[in-house]
Amino acid sequence: MLVSDSMAMISDRDVQGVRGSAWSAYDCLPVGVCIVTASGMIRYANPALHGLLACETGGLAGRTLCEFDLDRGLPRAWPVRRADGAARWVTVAETPLPVDTDDAGQGADALRMLTVTDVGALCRQAKGAGAPCGTGPAGMPMVDALLEAVPVPLFVKEADGRYSALGDAFPRPAGIDRPGMTGGNAGRDGAVSEWEGSIRVEAPFCTAEGAMRMASLIRAAFGERAGNPTGIAGAIHEPEETRPQEERLEAILEQSPVGVSVSRRDDGRIIFVNTRFAELIGLPREKLIGSRARDYYLDSHQRLRVLERLRGGGGVTNMEVQFKRADGSPFWTLFTVNQAVIQGVPVNLAWIYDYTERRSMEEALRDMASRDPLTGIYNRRSFMELARSQLARAHRFHEPLSVFVLDVDHFKRINDTFGHATGDDALRMVAAGCQAILREYDLLGRLGGEEFVVVLPGATADESRVVAERVRRHLARMPIEAPDGTFRLTASIGIAGLEGATDTLERAIHRADLALYRAKHLGRNRVAVFEPGM
Numbered sequence: 001m002l003v004s005d006s007m008a009m010i011s012d013r014d015v016q017g018v019r020g021s022a023w024s025a026y027d028c029l030p031v032g033v034c035i036v037t038a039s040g041m042i043r044y045a046n047p048a049l050h051g052l053l054a055c056e057t058g059g060l061a062g063r064t065l066c067e068f069d070l071d072r073g074l075p076r077a078w079p080v081r082r083a084d085g086a087a088r089w090v091t092v093a094e095t096p097l098p099v100d101t102d103d104a105g106q107g108a109d110a111l112r113m114l115t116v117t118d119v120g121a122l123c124r125q126a127k128g129a130g131a132p133c134g135t136g137p138a139g140m141p142m143v144d145a146l147l148e149a150v151p152v153p154l155f156v157k158e159a160d161g162r163y164s165a166l167g168d169a170f171p172r173p174a175g176i177d178r179p180g181m182t183g184g185n186a187g188r189d190g191a192v193s194e195w196e197g198s199i200r201v202e203a204p205f206c207t208a209e210g211a212m213r214m215a216s217l218i219r220a221a222f223g224e225r226a227g228n229p230t231g232i233a234g235a236i237h238e239p240e241e242t243r244p245q246e247e248r249l250e251a252i253l254e255q256s257p258v259g260v261s262v263s264r265r266d267d268g269r270i271i272f273v274n275t276r277f278a279e280l281i282g283l284p285r286e287k288l289i290g291s292r293a294r295d296y297y298l299d300s301h302q303r304l305r306v307l308e309r310l311r312g313g314g315g316v317t318n319m320e321v322q323f324k325r326a327d328g329s330p331f332w333t334l335f336t337v338n339q340a341v342i343q344g345v346p347v348n349l350a351w352i353y354d355y356t357e358r359r360s361m362e363e364a365l366r367d368m369a370s371r372d373p374l375t376g377i378y379n380r381r382s383f384m385e386l387a388r389s390q391l392a393r394a395h396r397f398h399e400p401l402s403v404f405v406l407d408v409d410h411f412k413r414i415n416d417t418f419g420h421a422t423g424d425d426a427l428r429m430v431a432a433g434c435q436a437i438l439r440e441y442d443l444l445g446r447l448g449g450e451e452f453v454v455v456l457p458g459a460t461a462d463e464s465r466v467v468a469e470r471v472r473r474h475l476a477r478m479p480i481e482a483p484d485g486t487f488r489l490t491a492s493i494g495i496a497g498l499e500g501a502t503d504t505l506e507r508a509i510h511r512a513d514l515a516l517y518r519a520k521h522l523g524r525n526r527v528a529v530f531e532p533g534m
Helices: 002-010 020-028 047-052 120-128 141-149 186-193 240-255 275-281 300-311 356-370 380-397 411-418 420-437 461-477 505-521
Strands: 032-037 042-045 078-081 087-096 111-118 154-158 163-166 198-206 212-223 229-237 259-264 270-273 316-324 330-342 345-354 401-408 443-448 451-457 480-482 485-487 491-497 527-529
Touching (some): 047 111, 087 212, 259 275, 380 443, 380 451, 380 505, 401 461, 420 443, 420 451, 420 461, 420 480, 461 527, 491 505, 505 527
Antiparallel strands (some): 032 042, 032 111, 078 087, 087 111, 154 163, 154 229, 212 229, 259 270, 316 330, 330 345, 401 451, 401 491, 443 451
16 A cells, blocks of 8 residues: 555664665765764774774774764864874764664664765865864865865855855755755754854755755854854755665655645645646645645645544544645545654655545435436435434424325326326426425425325424325426327325324325325325324
């Protein structure tokens, strides 16, 4: 099932089991990379870092950052101690990794990844120019060289929020575009400027293709020699091990014939939709991204039902929910929602299947199953079900109810004289004539042949007699078209009222039938009310 497959791909469990075989992907990088525990113990280091720190291959595992002076956490370049006693100037970028469990399955430790870049030559160049290491504004040779050489996406912002420099690696991770970096960071930048050190945040970015990605941002303030902050420098890290899974997930969701949306749980903002979802709503994807999922519900009560289930920690599966298109037109969906976490962000994954045609077809089939195909009124089965409900209501509220049975007089003679097609037309006219007189909530059904039955809620037998007389007179005046002109018909009607709290619909109809026989015996084209002894 698409829901369960997708959730499995984006669950935190997909990244928690990463071991050395996955970390070996960093072996070919020209910059130093190491994976360390929260306490600073090195679990893995690539060959570039071994060379930078003058250690034999494999010699760093089990050692600590403080042995090499790599644990300063400063937002600028500083010298580290090599194993041979020499010093080397480096810059360090850090990002957290998912919780890892050791091979024995005992305990867990939060891991960090450090990217260590050798900037010794650049520092010497900067000092030759009379500038202190790592503190110069964008545009200095050292900063320019760093932006060009470091494979980590770097950026520099001025105090007014403008981006003054972007590293060459900046556009490459997941296609993050430069305009996508301009919004929503003013408050965080202010906090960075007041903080002595770096600040790490998780934030979504819009890629060049319009998709949303989560990335880890490390920001640090830089300033003048007097210490006044003049801007922000930072790095972006998108964990390598999550990219193939996210790309695979997006590819699957994009190809789905069912509309898919992903929205943040905290504010309901949509961060991803596939093409089918955009088609159903009738808006381009770029306009849907950033809008609220709540805007597309037609019925607020249905939305609250969905929210109640989600707040209870459950999901929604194939709920019939009405949504609205951009032009306001409604459509029915089978709606499925599940909760998940993508890159640490709680989200709702929603699937909407356009159910409009199928629902209309089901309603038409239900209506066809409940209607007499000739006259369009209730057939015997549906009439009996609805009439029993009215009878139960009358018993519950101690209200009157009556039944009358109507039979077309000499109907066989009509068929023999004018043909069965005209006879069918006559039955349709009788049904229409009854509907013209009866109240909207009275029930009219066809028992079979030329026999009809009516239930009048809230009416006694005597009150029903008045209605039945109006029906009889209306039918007697109604002209019926025939091949050789027109003719008129008559009908006989028998009435029975509800008798006591234990009376049944079947017994009431039987008493009305006995009254009908009395009306026919008395000469037809008349109304008779049931009396004991009939």
